[in-house]
Amino acid sequence: MGKLLSSLDSAIQQIEDGATIVVGGFGLSGIPENLIHALRDKGVKDLTVISNNCGVDDAGLGLLLENRQIKKMIASYVGENKLFEQQFLNGELEVELVPQGTLAERLRAGGAGIPAFYTATGVGTEVAEGKEHKEFDGRTYIMEKGLVGDFAFIKAWKSDPFGNLIYRKTARNFNPVVATAGKITIAEVEELVNIGELDPDEIHTPGVYIQKIFVGNHYQKRIEKLTTTNA
Amino acid sequence: MGKLLSSLDSAIQQIEDGATIVVGGFGLSGIPENLIHALRDKGVKDLTVISNNCGVDDAGLGLLLENRQIKKMIASYVGENKLFEQQFLNGELEVELVPQGTLAERLRAGGAGIPAFYTATGVGTEVAEGKEHKEFDGRTYIMEKGLVGDFAFIKAWKSDPFGNLIYRKTARNFNPVVATAGKITIAEVEELVNIGELDPDEIHTPGVYIQKIFVGNHYQKRIEKLTTTNA
Amino acid sequence: MSRQQILERAVKEIQDGMCVNLGIGMPTLIANMIPGDLNVMLQSENGLLGIGPYPNKDEVDPDLINAGKETVTAKAGASFFDSAESFAMIRGGHIDLAILGGMEVSEKGDLANWMIPGKMVKGMGGAMDLVQGAKRIVVIMDHVNKHGESKVKKSCTLPLTGKNVIHCLITDLAVFQFSESGMELIELQNGVTIEQVKSNTEADFTVSSSLEIKG
């Protein structure tokens, strides 16, 4: 079906300075490692990146920060990243902090053709400033807008050639919503299976959302906080 | 965990005249047959029923129509049902027709704590009359409100004792969104499995949404339109 | 016969790699006409992407139906999902093409296909979502009704399904495309003249220059 990429070069080649890219993952779990590396190598600048976190200093989206490729970051939590702080205080980096549930819902809304919705999250806080307020049944809500990126980068466990995806455990996180919120969505996966091999009842992301598929050959899957019963 | 019912009597006993009940299924596929029968037997009246369809004359929600238990129906398509027409023309039955995608999203929104959202569906039609209109990026949208029922009736294939659910094929349809949109959600299922038996990656509805579980012992699964290659 | 012409023309709208929603009724018949070398995924708004052919008698499964409530099968690569996801797909612009039946079409690209006042109210089902959400909307219908009156109108008289939503109209007489500049006749069905189309059309339309040359 022509979705399968043998290298990320051609896909990344389309991305220009100033593009908006939505990126899946939570912390360093379920992040599209190969896509981030390819984007770092391509060196495209002035990106707006929408992702729950911004990696750590030497991994994940932190690599793009290190390379000064990000102009604006839309995220819910960026506390793991010293470079982030530095660039933010320098005025090099613009930041929009969004509550995590609102971020997830804004991406789902963007992908689902919903331009805006109301939520109580953030009412009475900085997050509500400048936003439309409305009462429903005596409770106050604010209006939040759907988000769509020029590109969406996601990571899944298994894909078939149509782009039907299955994620593994909590590496699912933002990936399924991010998948829907890109004009062009590129999925990198650990394993490609034949068409018909995935049980249609178990598919998490139907292939309709996926424009390109890349099978990564090495996943670092770095652990941020190793906690064990005996540690 | 106390969610398992040995009979539907106690659960149905809580439902009073005038209650709002959200019901899963599409046509006669994936409908909560046992719950509908129990509700018919209980005879509770003046119900508001929210469901994509209203069954057929002698099956599904059509049984409640036949028994004159429904005061108001919120649905997207009721064309299979002559009793419906008759009661509607008599003025016995109030009807709110909602586009199917808007109905699905209103239920999802209700379950997700979103009181309202904007959609282009219905703009310029009867559906838009009296609703708030708003422009986003030059396109006009209307505001639609979240829906929540006093009770939600759904049908799943498998459940564990916590109420983690798996649906089968297109019998999934509205059931997962309806599951989220009831103050009390009762799931009837074909098969109960032990806790831990369902793969956590394959669960469609997490048990947090389910208050009661009933294992039905007979499913009619009537087919509305039998179409075969050799027919 | 005229229906066959409509369907044969409609199937040409479907291209390799597309995800397509075929409306209930006449559009459903297009499924069987899609060339086997095209890789097309048909969506059914009750929660299936990848509709297969009707089942053999022993494959029939009440848990596997299409939006018209007919028993179907799922092809290799199919997926099942819930109704909210299904319409997220539709409303979010992820479906490439919807081919829908029509009762009336206006020169502005309005569609009426869900309700006849005074008759039984059936409901709009997913039609209003599809016309706003799918990337391309093709309507197929007879050009005139059984009384010989044009169904291609200046303005629709029936309640609308969507305003200014149609990209292409295929009738038993002709094919029209819709754009900012209005409604344009782009093809004639076999043996039909421009005059015939004009005399059977209430709507104002322009004639494509490429068509004038052929005609």
Place this chain on the structure above:
Amino acid sequence: MSRQQILERAVKEIQDGMCVNLGIGMPTLIANMIPGDLNVMLQSENGLLGIGPYPNKDEVDPDLINAGKETVTAKAGASFFDSAESFAMIRGGHIDLAILGGMEVSEKGDLANWMIPGKMVKGMGGAMDLVQGAKRIVVIMDHVNKHGESKVKKSCTLPLTGKNVIHCLITDLAVFQFSESGMELIELQNGVTIEQVKSNTEADFTVSSSLEIKG
């Protein structure tokens, strides 16, 4: 020691059958203290309902972490889901209880726990969603800061996480409940007097009649 008292009191908020979200940091420690005879499902907002204990060294899985990015396990009956579903669950009022850390609490039930102006901006994560969505919000924190200043205030001075959202506050000195009629002292920690609480609290509060009797 004072932390242990807070945690021991907090765990009493958890009842059989509940779905509970424990915030990052001190609240996470409550997980290990839940009595084994209670059937409780812990939610992690990155997409897990049914957090199990930390893994053995050979069970560690980078694809299985909690919202604090710690490696965890999933208990029997757990489910995985995406972030939109996770917050649908939270925002929609399906989580029975959230126990969160606090920097400041006001007598009106406002919570500030995400940002100190002038310090590194970390972001609010899921805290703003939890305080608006979960059915019951319990905040646990030290009563005073390291300079001896009360963190239980008339009004919060730090940026808010939520306004009028707290149901219960548990500190190393006391337990308060919040209602329409204001903030009420309902319990004293072991060996603490009402006078001690009063002198360490900037907020105005009433004292529960049942407490006066005991005291």
